[in-house]
Amino acid sequence: MYFLNGERIYFQPQNPFTSLTDAFDNCLRQIVNYMGAGKVFKLNVFAETSSEKEYSHLAIQIREKVKKQFADNVLFSLIAQPPFSCNIIVEACFFNPLQxxxxxxxxxxxxxxxxxxxxxxxxxxxxxxxxxxxxxxxxxxxxxxxxxxxxxxxxxxxxxxxxxxxxxxxxxxxxxxxxxxxxxxxxxxxxxxxxxxxxxxxxxxxxxxxxxxxxxxxxxxxxxxxxxxxxxxxxxxxxxxxxxxxxxxxxxxxxxxxxxxxxxxxxxxxxxxxxxxxxxxxxxxxxxxxxxxxxxxxxxxxxxxxxxxxxxxxxxxxxxxxxxxxxxxxxxxxxxxxxxxxxxxxxxxxxxxxxxxxxxxxxxxxxxxxxxxxxx
The missing domain is CATH 3.30.1330.40 (RutC-like)
Structure with a gap:
C-alpha cells in the first residue's frame, strides 16, 4: 500500500475457465513469485459463488491455503462479487517490513x-x-x-x-x-x-x-x-x-x-x-x-x-x-x-x-x- 511503502496489485488466474480453488491456487503462486516487491499482508478475493454454502466452503478453503502458504498471518476477505474477466480475482496488498x-x-x-x-x-x-x-x-x-x-x-x-x-x-x-x-x-x-x-x-x-x-x-x-x-x-x-x-x-x-x-x-x-x-x-x-x-x-x-x-x-x-x-x-x-x-x-x-x-x-x-x- 502506498503509505506503507508497498503496492496493491490485482492477480487473476492464467486459465480463466478452471475451478475456483484451482484458480485461487494459481493466483497464490503468482503472488508468491511477485513478493520481491514487499511483504504481502492482506488478500481481497472477489469470486463468483452460487450459494451461501459454496461461499462458506470456499472461505474455509482459502483460509487454510493462505495459512499454509504464508509463515506470518495474512488477512483475507472473500467478497461475493463476480469479476467479469474470470471467476476469481485476488487483490494483494504489500508493505515494506524494513520500514x-x-x-x-x-x-x-x-x-x-x-x-x-x-x-x-x-x-x-x-x-x-x-x-x-x-x-x-x-x-x-x-x-x-x-x-x-x-x-x-x-x-x-x-x-x-x-x-x-x-x-x-x-x-x-x-x-x-x-x-x-x-x-x-x-x-x-x-x-x-x-x-x-x-x-x-x-x-x-x-x-x-x-x-x-x-x-x-x-x-x-x-x-x-x-x-x-x-x-x-x-x-x-x-x-x-x-x-x-x-x-x-x-x-x-x-x-x-x-x-x-x-x-x-x-x-x-x-x-x-x-x-x-x-x-x-x-x-x-x-x-x-x-x-x-x-x-x-x-x-x-x-x-x-x-x-x-x-x-x-x-x-x-x-x-x-x-x-x-x-x-x-x-x-x-x-x-x-x-x-x-x-x-x-x-x-x-x-x-x-x-x-x-x-x-x-x-x-x-x-x-x-x-x-x-x-x-x-
Missing part, C-alpha cells in the same frame, strides 16, 4: 494488522458478521467487532480515513425494512459524535451476493498526518441527503449515509486522495437513467471534479499533479459491461481497474466507481 513493524490483532471474523513507524500507527483490517438474520443485526454485530478491535489497538474510531461496506442483498428487505437503510441507521448510531470535527471517512457501500456484512477499513494516527474531507460542488454531501432519496417507506428510521465524497490524505510527504464509491448523482438525484454510457460519463465527471486543481488546493497545500489509478468499477447488469468498460477506458486508458458484478445502492444506478489518486 514498518507489524502486529496481528483479532481473530477469524475481526482481524487487523497494526503497523507502527516512529509515532505513526496505521490499522488495516476487516470485520464480518454473517448470522443470516437481518441486515440490521449483522451491521450491529460488525460494528461491535469493529469497536473491539479499535479498543484493542488503542486507536480512536475517528482515525478511519477509508472504509468499505460490503452488504449482502443491499437493495433487498427484511420484514419490509430495506437492508441498505438498516445499515445506514446502524452506522449513524455507531459514528455518533466521533466525526464531528474531522468529517467522515471516504467510503463505499456496495452489494454482494453472500457474506452478510463485511467492513474493511484503513485508520491512521500520526502527528505527521493531514487528513481532510473533500466535497464535490456538483453533488450534495451524502450525509446531507433529504428524505426524498432515502428508503423511508421501506424502513421507518431514516439516517443518511455517513461518508465523504473523498478524503485528501498526506503522510510522510506522500499525498493520496481516497475516492469514495461514486455514481451518476447530481445534487442528490440520479441522472442518465437506463443509459449505462451516460451514467459512466457522469460518474467520471464527478470523480474528476474531486481532484481538480481548485479542490485539491483547498484541502491540502501543494497537492501536486494528480495520477488516477487502482479503480474498482462495479456494474449492475451483465449486458452493460462492454459499454461501461469502453467508456471508462476512453477517459482513463489502461490505468489499473477491476470490473465487478455488483448491485448498487439505488435501483436506478447502473455503475459505481471508486479509486485512489496519487498526488505527485
Amino acid at each position: 514498518w513493524k507489524s502486529e496481528v490483532l483479532g481473530d477469524t471474523d475481526s482481524e487487523a494488522i497494526l503497523f507502527k513507524k516512529d509515532g505513526t500507527r496505521s490499522l488495516i483490517g476487516k470485520v464480518q458478521s454473517n448470522a443470516q438474520e437481518s441486515c440490521g443485526f449483522d451491521a450491529k454485530e460488525a460494528f461491535q467487532k469493529l469497536k473491539y478491535i479499535f479498543d484493542n489497538a488503542g486507536l480512536p474510531v475517528n482515525s478511519i480515513v477509508r472504509q468499505w461496506n460490503y452488504i449482502e442483498n443491499i437493495l433487498g428487505s427484511d420484514n419490509g425494512r430495506q437492508r441498505y437503510q438498516q445499515f445506514n441507521n446502524v452506522r449513524a448510531g455507531f459514528y455518533a459524535g466521533h466525526f464531528n470535527e474531522s468529517g467522515f471517512p471516504a467510503a463505499t457501500g456496495i452489494g454482494t451476493n453472500y457474506g452478510g456484512i463485511i467492513i474493511e477499513f484503513i485508520a491512521i494516527t500520526s502527528e505527521e498526518l493531514i487528513s481532510k474531507p473533500v466535497d464535490n460542488p456538483l453533488q450534495i454531501s451524502a450525509h446531507h441527503y433529504s428524505t426524498n432519496v432515502l428508503a423511508v417507506k421501506l424502513c421507518p428510521e431514516k439516517e443518511t449515509p455517513k461518508f465523504e465524497r473523498a478524503r485528501n490524505v498526506k503522510l510522510f510527504n506522500k499525498k493520496q486522495l481516497y475516492i469514495s464509491g461514486t455514481a451518476a448523482i447530481v445534487g442528490e438525484k440520479t441522472e442518465g437513467i437506463n443509459d449505462p454510457v451516460r451514467q459512466t460519463e457522469i460518474t467520471i465527471e464527478n470523480i474528476k471534479k474531486l481532484y481538480s486543481n481548485n479542490i485539491e488546493s483547498s484541502t491540502i497545500e501543494d497537492s501536486g499533479k494528480a495520477q488516477f489509478g487502482h479503480a474498482r468499477v462495479y456494474i449492475k447488469n451483465h449486458e452493460d459491461f462492454p459499454a461501461i468498460k469502453k467508456t471508462y477506458e476512453k477517459y482513463f486508458g489502461n490505468s489499473p481497474a477491476v470490473y465487478l458484478h455488483a448491485d448498487i445502492c439505488r435501483h436506478d444506478l447502473l455503475v459505481e466507481i471508486e479509486g485512489r489518486v496519487i498526488l505527485v
